[in-house]
Amino acid sequence: MNANVQKNCRLQISIVWNVLEDNSPLNFITHVFFSLFLCVINNSLEFNSRNQVGYLPSTLKFQLTERMEEERQSGVISKWLGGLISTMRRLLFTFMSSGPIPQHIAFIMDGNRRFAKKWKLDEGAGHKAGFLSLLSVLKYCYEVGVKYVTVYAFSLDNFNRRPDEVQYVMDIMYEKIQGFLKELDMVNRYGVRVLFIGDLNRLDEPVRLAAEKAMEATAKNTKTYLLVCVAYTSSHEIPRAIYEACQEKSLALASSGKNDDGIVNDDDDDVIKVVDLEKHMYMGVAPDPDILVRSSGETRLSNFLLWQSTNSLLYSPKALWPEMGFWQVVWGILKYQNKCYYLEKKKKQA
């Protein structure tokens, strides 16, 4: 059996799980039908071809194209099914809104490479599937009413990976940001403000420029926020915040003329306080996360939001990132609602 066809088949099946709650019913029906039908045919006929439909026996090819034509023309069942799924989802979110909805959820998008290995895909396909998963998770978060969503896209530690893999991820980022810039009207209509958090100077020039352009273009939006952490680690963020705080205090003292003789206030009077540091953190633009989700079941934070997660519920679903979707978001929020009283009490004690 042709390796390409096998891979496509598996990618189709894996994408089905993401598309399952998608609002586009035609995509849903065609993905499910096409993937399952294709894999059954592939396994039983063992044909050797790159073209997925071309070398099918004529009767089956005829039936396949006929069926797809039918769906395209009538679309009644698909529209009804899509509408039903969408209504049920909205009902569930309305029901969940009876309780406290977290203001800020952060995600560590872990497991793309394991997903590609599990489904025997090309390594890059895992990252692509991960991007689709990100879109659906974002959609559910904004629908349920979460205002800030932070995602850990790329760590400073990830620069230690193979150069071709790093370049691949950079290329995907560039491609997706460019795609995003083309849909600015829709983004601005939904009021999404995008912020890229991290040491952007470490990124390739085109990616950095595209990121800055995206930030500038959505700067006036205030309805919801998407914070994408690239080239970020907490162990870079904290010393940098100290540096920025020192710079600010130095300028303030110089302008107020207090340190003419080079001597600062006496030793008991600390110039820099915790609030000054928090003001200069990369993540100072958003409140601390209420929930910190790491996919793939790992229980560590890997240098992500260590300072900001003091009172965050840590949630580690076993699903790999491309498998994350609706139910993980729902379950995470239900867990938060169950423990919200305790977390709020801890926040007030701080």
Add this chain to the structure above:
Amino acid sequence: MDPVAESQKFFRRISQSSNIMLFLLWHVVHLILSVLYIVREIFRAIENYLITNGYVKTYTNLNLDRVKYLGIVIDSDEARNTSKVVELLEWLSALGVKKLCLYDREGVLKKSKAVFMERFGSTENSVAGPLVSKKRMDFEFVSITDGKEAVAKAANLLFKKYYVDGDSEKPFFTEAHLTDALKTLGAVEPDPDLLLIYGPVRCHLGFPAWRIRYTEMVHMGPLKYKKLGLIMKAIHRFTKVKQNYGS
């Protein structure tokens, strides 16, 4: 009566009652969730019984070499129950843990430091004989003041070092600068490999941020329901974890 107004009133009543229904349903779902948590506790108790009585062979030989430094986070309200904490420490010392970091947010454990050090500390204790020497553990007591406030103190130290003299070179601060500043303020202990969280929620409650970069964090439940078998399971699972450290 005006039919439009009538129907509007009717729909308003329906939507109000449907809101009430959803609200009640939300409470019912969370009640079910609480029941599920109780059921989970029962299963964990059964699991603990099987592990501690040797029915599950997997956890009998624990390789503690990988757990060089164990961190324990305890909710401050539960930490006031010193006897429970002592019982936990007894189990850990019996398992063979040598170096331990105890954290609670408000510093309650710091106040009971003397009790723990006398019982388990590796400092000289004339009462204890050689038979209990293997129970000795090295302790570190940490609270919220050793977290963000310690970083603020380190920031002030760095400010005084580099910014007081206007002509001195002002480097961009890195992790190394922060570590040096923290060392000047006091001893800098290594990062814990594994953090066991005892409390109602899986939340590290402000453990010093720069020390938990790659630390595995496991929620053990409330301290009053602590179980030896589950500690063994958590340590065993930790020994199987493979970290890439980002690469």
